[in-house]
Amino acid sequence: MRRYAYAVPYWLWIALFVIAPIILIVYYSFFDIEGRFSLVNYETFFTPVYLRMTVNSFWYAFLITACSLLIAYPTAYLLTKTKHKQLWLLLIILPTWVNLLLKAYAFLGLFGTYGAVNALLEAIGIGTKQLLFTDFSFVFVSVYIFIPFMILPIFNALEKLNHSLIDAARDLGASEWTTFRRVIFPLTLDGVKAGCQAVFIPSLSLFMLTRLIAGNRVITLGTAVEQHFLVTQNWGMGATIAVFLMIAMAGIMAITGNKKWGVRQ
Amino acid sequence: MRKLLSLFLLVWLITFSLLYVVRIIESSEGYRGGNTLTIYNWGDYIDPALIKKFEKETGLKVIYQTFDSNEAMMTKISQGGTTFDVAVPSEYAISKMKEEGLLLPIDHSKLPNLRYIDQRFLNLPFDPGNEYSIPYFWGTVGIVYNRALLGGKEITSWNDLWDPSFKNQILLVDGAREIIGMALNSLHYSLNDTNKAHLQQAKQKLDKLTPNVKAIVGDEIKMLLANEEAAIGVVWSGDAAEIMWENERLDYVIPKEGTNLWFDNMVIPKTAKNIEGAHQFINFMLDPKNAAQNAEYVGYSTPNKKALDYLPKDIVEDERFYPSEQLADKLEVYENLGKSMLAYYNELFLQFKMHRK
Incomplete structure (x- = not known):
């Protein structure tokens, strides 16, 4: 009772x-x-309007998830090899304490025509580019915002991984790539799935960024x-x-x- | 279970003692029931010195709260639980609030200063006889442009925006009525048009503007234009004044095809607790000297005819903010088109946003 x-x-x-x-x-x-x-x-x-919007939403959510995964997996992998794991982890989590709107406004300044990024592009001879209000900046900022949620579960899965399995694979003659493909990745698949869920689902319904960063050129x-x-x-x-x-x-x-x-x- | 209960009790106890402390602090500062006046206004839309002056003159304590959209304000008032004595909605919101019974009638006999308001701005279709609302500020929707960035090119009309040389140079404000209205005006239709064929035509015209549109944004438009992120912006005149204050290379124009004339108005919501004080405040703001001081601070156009005497000449003679009668005839006030028509406007606007370059 x-x-x-x-x-x-x-x-x-x-x-x-x-x-x-x-x-x-x-x-x-x-x-x-x-x-x-x-x-x-x-x-x-x-009707075609909303169906197209749905396809758009899925496409952008897919792009954001795929980019996050591509960056997050190697990052999480390297993290498990570093000395001060907790410190590095803290540094990755830290930005999530800042309000999303504030981060978006910061990017308005950074990506602006006269912002820091364009100043750098100008200095190294590439020249000023339009960064704000493009698909690129939308995906970039979204990945930046969501990536901690991808790194953490993958990191946890990698941490839990039994090291003797890797040793065994190497002893039996598997190359490093084969070990990764056949042992490490399958064993951390749960972490990858959890990360994908944590990124894909919220990015499907993103709304503030579509206006602030994509200038309403992306409608989800x-x-x-x-x-x-x-x-x-x-x-x-x-x-x-x-x-x-x-x-x-x-x-x-x-x-x-x-x-x-x-x-x- | 006992642990859980005691935890609950503790939380309740803390909450109530905090509430009690807040009450003590408020009353020690002079906030007592009956002598406070709660004003619900847009952010940064009144000279704070005027609030101080009003408190001194009347002995009332003013609680000033802000909102950032008419919709948010209406939701808050209709849900109740608030005690706003004066609110400042835009004209289309007033007809909606009137329909929903959210407003109290205003007693004109308590507003001797009402006679200073320009007759042009009284008795308008959204509130015949000014039964529920008193004009606070007015303005237009127009084009802010950066002469230097456009190489000295002049913009005088909505149709100028379709110039192919303005590729990727235009920022639009994120408002369905403003942008669809702009397209309707450019086709010489009324911006209250409800003919779906005309609206479709307007939407098709907007699609052709897409290559020139850099972004469709909210309040950030002020910062972006002042930072010269784009050369042209479609904005409200009040925002324009603010942007031009920050960046002197910018200029504002009321397009010659005509545009929207908008009003923000003082109303007394049905949630008001201090109706007497609300009338006092409205009358105080109608005082020509106070109205002039407020107009100078906020930068919007005052409907107070007498206040113009107290304003610097360069403000009053600025035709961009106090347009000539000839141009004023072409300005239209938004009518309440009804929910489904408004939904249709929004649907078209959404489709325009989705139209890719």
């Missing part, structure tokens, strides 16, 4: 802040802008949700997009999720 009592706050939390909002979102998605019950929002979602589903709730006040359409985002996220969780879960517990 007592054990259940301790679970009460948890269940209350889940019911109030997870289940209730989801039910509300699904409920709102069935109302049109005049507050009448209808399926018009779902029809609108399947998140941007549309924000606009429908705050500007148009078409809560129904905003909720409908949110429903599809949730379905997409659940799908991603299912694909990348750890299938051994049920067995272990």
Whole structure:
């Protein structure tokens, strides 16, 4: 009985802040802008505008995740080899303590026509380039913001890795590359999956950066949700997009999720 | 279980004692029920010296809170739990708030200074008879441009923006009505047009502007233009004044096809606790000297005719901010087009944003 009592706050939390909002979102998605019950929002979602937006969102989220992974894996690998692991780790986590908006504003200054990056490009003879409001800067800043969430799970997986397995592989004559491909990477796959989830899912619904860094040249589903709730006040359409985002996220969780879960517990 | 309970109790105790301390601090500073006035305004939209002066004259304590969009302000007022005595929404928000019963009528007999307001700015379609609102500032939507960066080229009309030599040079403000309105104006349609064929035409015209558009941004537009990140910006006149203050190479123009005329107005929300004080404050702000001081500080155009006498000549004679009657005839106030029409405007704007170069 007592054990259940301790679970009460948890269940209350889940019911109030997870289940209730989801039910509300699904409920709102069935109302049109005049507050009448209808399926018009779902029809609108399947028009070319929103389908293209969905494809765009997935494409950018994929780019952001792929770039993060490409940088994060070697970084995490090197981290496990360094002397002051905790210090390095702290340095990587540190930027996540700074508010996202502040970081975005900092990049407005850095990437500007007269910003530090362009001053450097000018100095080494490449010349001033338009950095702000391009696809490049959008992906770059997003990767910068999300990369700690990719490094950490991979780092943890690498740390947990049993070293004798690597030694065994080398003793049996595997080259370094083969050892990585056949032993290290498969054994840290769970960390990679967790990292991909932590990056892909939030980048699917990014919205502030699309305006600040991409100058509204990149429109994702998140941007549309924000606009429908705050500007148009078409809560129904905003909720409908949110429903599809949730379905997409659940799908991603299912694909990348750890299938051994049920067995272990 | 007992541990859990005592933890709960502790949190409650701390919360309430903190609330109590806040009350003590507030009352020691003179904030008592009945003698405070809560003002809900846009950020940096009043001369703080005027608040001090008002407190001195009336003995009321002013609590000044700010918002950054009409929508956020309306949501906060309609949800209740707030005690805003005076708010300053834009005109289209006023017709919405009126419909939703969020406003209290204003007693004109308590506002002797109302006679100083220019007749042009009274009795407008969004609030006939000024039953619920008193104009605070007004302005236009226009083009800020950097003469030096454009090599001395002049911009006088909306249609100038489509000049192919302005490739990647234009920053647009992130507002559906402003940008669709700009396209409608450039086609010589009304910016309250609800004819879907005209709106489609406007959207197609906007798509052709895409190569010239560098970005569609929010408040950052001021910083970006002042830093010469782009040579041209479509902005509100008030923002323009602020940008030109920071960078003198910039100039503002009201396009000759006509544009939007907007108002920010003082209203008394239904949440008001100090209605008497709210009237006192509105009357105080209508005083010509105070209005002039405020206009000089904020940089927007005052609707107070008498206040113009107290303002420096170069401000009053500046046709960019106090346009001639001839141009003023071409300015239009946004009408409340209704939710579904507004959604249509926003949908077109979203499609324009998604149109790639």
